[in-house]
Each structure stands twice: as structure tokens, then as C-alpha cells.
Amino acid sequence: MSVEAREARQPWILLSPALGAVTLLLFVPLAFILVYSFWLRTATGADQVGFYLENWREALSDAFYRDILINTLKIAAITTIVCALMGYPAAYFIARSKGNKAILLLLLMLPFWISYIIRTMSWINILGVSGAFNSALMTLGVISEPIQMLYNETTVILGLVHFLLPFMVLNVFVSLEGIDTNLEDAANSLGATKWQSFLQVTLPLSLPGLAAGGLLCFVLGAGTYITPIVLGGPTDAMFANLVFEAIITQLNWPLGSALSLMLLAVLGTLVLIYNRYLGMAQLMKGLG
């Protein structure tokens, strides 16, 4: 073999373990559940191999699944908007601050490292019947009996915002850092007020970061099932809870496959639209 040929082969040798793992543990399994979703779970618990449309008919036409899907998208959308409203000014402050940006950013990233389950359950300490809020209100004499503030849609959104906010801040920060501050100065010197130059120069230039953060918040928020279990009430199930229910509790794996693929189709479409207009590079910047 020539030196060139060996040289050309080398990267593929280095890549093959990782590509092999992704193929065998992600792409083949995804293709498998697509096939599996057309099988049928019989009353005996065995799978009937074949091409049955029952699972898909149930997943797509049952109002129960549809309502929960819509509710899931609604919760994810509200979470994303709240993250943007809270996160954008914070990212702006860090990017334009004269202090130590690295420390400010690191501080906001710290909760990102703190266990997700701990952060989720920590709200029980704050809002539960014997939590900080109730305790404070009772001490102040505002209320005489503790109020149950937990286990509703609002607390699910609260938990999700707490979990996802760092993703938003990081992405917006990265794009704000990439903007030449001279542009803002130029707008100001041409007579724009600070607010005008922000609205017409800085904000449009930072939209890719906002979109990347928004995509992450939405996709991660819509795919969660732990937060609704810990912080939601009995009627606050999200779509991933249905998947968990079908796979782990009911052991109806073909139906669970169809539901998983439905979720993948909805969220995957968003990722594809994002990729089409903004490209993956922006997303990688925020993650890396």
C-alpha cells in the first residue's frame, strides 16, 4: 500500500469505533423501533411480527394522546419564553460587564453541574407545605395554615426553567460576545438612542444565539418526564410520561415505539428547520 493510501485510511481507523458505536447504539435501534411500531403486542404478552397499523392509529387518533402532546408543546413553549425573558438580560449583563466575565459565567453555569434530580426536588423545600415560603408566611402571620403551592403546571414550568436557563444564557452570551461593540458605538454616534441601537443593531445580531438557546430549551423541555413526576400533579403528565408508561408499566413495546417516534418526529422537525436556516454550527458553539 502506498504512503498516501495509508495516510488516507488513518482518519477512518480513528473514526470507526465512535461511528460504529453511534450506528449500533443509536441509528440501528431507531430503525428497529420504526419496524417494531408496526408489530402488535398480543394479550399473551408476545409480539406478533407483521405490518399492523393499530399502534399508529391509536397514537395518532386517540384524543388523550393528542391533548397531552399539545399540552407538552405548550409547557415547552412557555418554558422557552420565560427562559428567554430571564436569560437574555442576564447574558447581556455578563457580556457587557466590566467585571470578571469568566467568573460571572462560571457562577451561572454551576447549577448546570448540580444534579438535575437534586435541583428539581429542591423546589419542594421552597414551595412545599413545610417549605421556606409557607414557613416565612406563617411566621409573618400572613397565613395561619400552610398553602399547597406545589404539584401543578406552574411548578412544572418553574422546575423546567430552573433546569434549562443556563442553556439559554450560555447561547445568548456566546452570540453577544461575537458582536463587535463598535457597531453599537457607531449607531449611537449617528444619533440612535441606547435603546434604539440595542433594538436595531445588537438584538438582531444576537438572534442566532437566542434561537439556539430557544431550540435547546424547547427540545429538552418537551422531552422530559422526571420534572412532571416530581413537581407536577396527577393531571400534569407530559408526552414522555406516556412513553415511560407504555414501555415500563404497561410493557406495550410496539405502542411505546410508535409514541417515541411521534415525539421524535415533532421535535426532530424543529431541529431540522433550525438546521436549514441557521445551521448546526451555532448550536455547537453554545454546547462546546
Added chain:
Amino acid sequence: MGWNLIRTWTLLVYLFMFLPVAVVVLLSFNASQFGSFPMTGFSLRWFIELSQNEAILRAFRTSIVLGLMTATISTTLGVLASLALVRYRVPGANVISTLLIAPILVPEVVLAVALLLFLNFMSINKSFTLLLAGHVIFTLPFVILVVQARLVSIRRDVEEAAMSLGASPRQTFFQITLPLMLPAVLAGALFAFTISFDDITGTLFWKPGGVETVPTQIFAMLRNSISPEINALGTVMILLTVGLPLLGLAIARSASTKRGS
């Protein structure tokens, strides 16, 4: 005026992020029997009870073994792939990158279901192997992103200098490239360990009955009632998951200053 408003807003955002976590730490030292407000005094009793709780200790061992194995495997795969992507002109590099990142673009629930059902079909039941496979595939993209970002900054001319001074490619790799890469490798491994240690979404699908990791153990304990033991466990987890990355950062930093001097 506007700037002060933004400053106050940011302060409130930081407060929002840290208050719940601070309360966990505060309550874990609470002497009160129910571990809730009002605080009745300072006590380490919940940490002592924690250290005697067999189930939690077992969960810790499982999580640590799983995390170490995940970190070893996915860092190895990730470093090799990153080397190929950064150091060589690979045709279709963009497509390959996207394929390797795909596990984080797919919702974790879907990844969990697909892997569980497929490996079950291949006669690999819920087991430690399945759990490990899941954690590897889920952490791999993060390792690749972190390692690639660091690798780009290693200058090629140092290697070329070594080779022009007569070092063989093998010598160059082990004596020049690998030491320079070490901070990136460590950062990737720590990242993988932390993500594996913290994972619950996939783990609940993959873990065999009776096996618990720390997050699933906490999740199971939450179903009863929130006990002060959970807060103590939370405090330990916070120290671990915050301490480890900071340690990693410190290692990376000291390695780079040594190199610079």
C-alpha cells in the same frame, strides 16, 4: 438607569438559580426531626444517617463504577474521533460531525426506548451492560465537543519540530502530542463522568430491577416523602458534581501554566 435595571434583573436571576440549592444545603444541617423549616439548630445527624444507609452506599458504588467505565470508554472513542476530525482532512467531515453529535439531538427518552428495545431484541436484557452502553452513547457527543474544542488550539508546528529533529511518528505522539492533549482528555473524561453520574432519564429505562444509581435512588426516596436524608445526600452530590469540574478546570489551568513557563 437602564444598566442598573439589567444589573438588578441579573442579580434576581442568580438568586433564582442558587436559592433552592442553598436551601438544600442549609436544611441538610437542620437538627429538626422532620428536616423542614423552621430550623431548630445545627446538626450533622443526617450525614451520619446517610453514611449508615446501605441502599444509598450501594447506589454510590454503582454510580461511581458506572461513571468511571463510561468515562473511560467514551473518552477513548471520543478522543480518537476528535483526532481524526481535527488532524485530518476527512471527506464529509460535517456530516460525520453531525452523526456523532446525533445522540444529543435525539430526545433522551427516545434514545432510551430505542436502545432498550433493540438490545432486548438482541437478547441483551436490562443489565449493567445495557446501562453502560446507554451512558456511553449519551456522553460521547459531549466528549467529542469538549475535546475537539481543546484540540484545535494545539499547534501542529510543535509536532513538526519534533519530527524534524528526528523523532519517529510514534515518539512524537507519545512524547509531544499526548502530553499536550492530556488536559483535553481529562476534561472530556470528567465531563463524561459527571453526565453519567447525574443521568436519570435514560437510567430509569435501562437499569435492571434492584440496581439503583444515586439519582434513581433519590427519585425512589422522593416518592415517599422528602426526608432530611435526601437533603444531606443532595449536599454531598452538590459538592461532588460542582467540585469535580472545578478540579478539572484547575488541573487544566495548572497544566497550561506549567507549559507556558
